[in-house]
Amino acid sequence: MTLKSAKTWILRLLPVVLFFICYYCSQFYFESYGGSGKSPRPTVSLCNTYRMKRKWDSLKLNMSRKTELFLKLEDFFWREHLSSEALPYGFKGSELLLLKVLAETLSYTMPANIESSLDCRTCAVIGNSFSIKNSSLGEIINKYNVVVRLNDAPVRGYEMDVGNKTTLRLFYPESASYNPYVHNEPDTLQVLVPFKEHDLRWLKEILYDEKRVRKGFWKPPPQFWLGRASQIRVLDPYFLRITASKLLQIPLQPRRQQKPVHPTTGILAVFVALNYCDVVHVAGFGYPEFRNQKQPIHYYGKETMRSMKNSYHDLNREALVLKRLEDQGAILYLHPHS
Incomplete structure (x- = not known):
């Protein structure tokens, strides 16, 4: 081949080479950072094994992903299932309550159309932060296979920003809505996150229509709850334990006279999604600075940072962890954020 013909072939191949370079660079950019323009789409192309x-x-947790999210009756009934930790990080001492709850719910899996038929699970974890207000993300959020919401965050009236699809709603008794189907779809799974034994007792009393015990809650939970037993799940305390010990690196057992610190439901939901989902996008996370006491903390209601003054959460630590997950490309924000 002459020098002239070699140059001709190089010139012909150059546009093709530049195309692939630009394509892979753009894929890396959106996978890692998301950019500041249009919100990323829940595309299967991001699901390469x-x-x-x-x-x-990149999380460096030295463990495998755990995709079984919920406790099952067989874990306690058919074989001895020991836990070295009490709630919220284990179920030691709560086995009998769990048996009663799980015997009544009898459903322990995700919906079949998500559990077995998807090669790639795209998930959106929607926090309750003020940052999602006026985002117009509702249509995009509804396109994900799995949409995870937190506590009693409303949907009706906020659909344009937060969407109206809900696959999982993580809650605990104090954050339960009397009628969970006002702001959820009929097939939404109501996922109890038990932080204490009273939480399991509350659910048992609801399921068996027993006398309600009101003591042991920082805020009165609903005395009547319209959640259907077939849609109830109990999150394995494993996820809260690993979120605390490995992701946030906070002690499971605080020192004497030291205030206990627990993960928020939000950071827990992100870790659950990282285990179960192939693509994890988030929206509505972040709190205003503590010195800004008047800015609302939620996209609904009027609560401000004053309400977080005595909380059992380390918000600064969680913000740093979310930033690290974003930098590593493990999660992707759906909107610009500080």
Whole structure:
């Protein structure tokens, strides 16, 4: 081949080479940072097995992903299932309450159309932060396979910003709505996050229509709750334990006279999604600075940072962890944020 013909071939190949370079650079950019323009879409193209493994490995937790999210009756009834920790990080001492609850719900899995038929699960975890207000993300959020919401955050009246699809709603008794189907779909799974034994007792009393015990709650939970037993799940305390000990690196047992610190439901939901989902996008996370006592903390209601003054959460630590997850490409924000 002459020098002239070689140059001709190089010139012909150059546009093709530049195309692939630009394509892979753009894929890396949106996978890692998301950019500041249009919100990323929940595309299957982000589900390459190698990329998913790389994202999980980047967490450096030295453990495998756990995709079974909920406690099952057989864990307690058919074989001895010991837990060295009490709630919220284990179920030691609460086995009998769990048996009663799980015997009444009898459903322990995700919906079949998500559990077995998807090669790639795209998930959106929607926090309750003021940052999602006026975002117009509702239509995009509804396109994800799994949409996770937190506590009693409303949907009706806010659909344009937060969407109206809900696959999982993580809650505890104090954050339960009397009628969970006002702001959820009929097939939404109501996922109890038990922080204390009283939480399981509350659910048992609801399911068996027993006399309600009101003591032991920082805020009165609903005395009547319209959640259907078939839609109730109990989150395995494993996820809260690992969120605390490995993701946030906070002690499970605080020192004497030291205030206990627990993960928020939001950071817990993100870790659950990282285990179960192949693509994890988030929206509505973040709190205003503590010195800004008047700015609302939620996209609904009028609560401000004053309400977080005596909380059992380390908000600064959680913000740093979310930033690290974003920098590693493990999660992607759906909107610009500080």
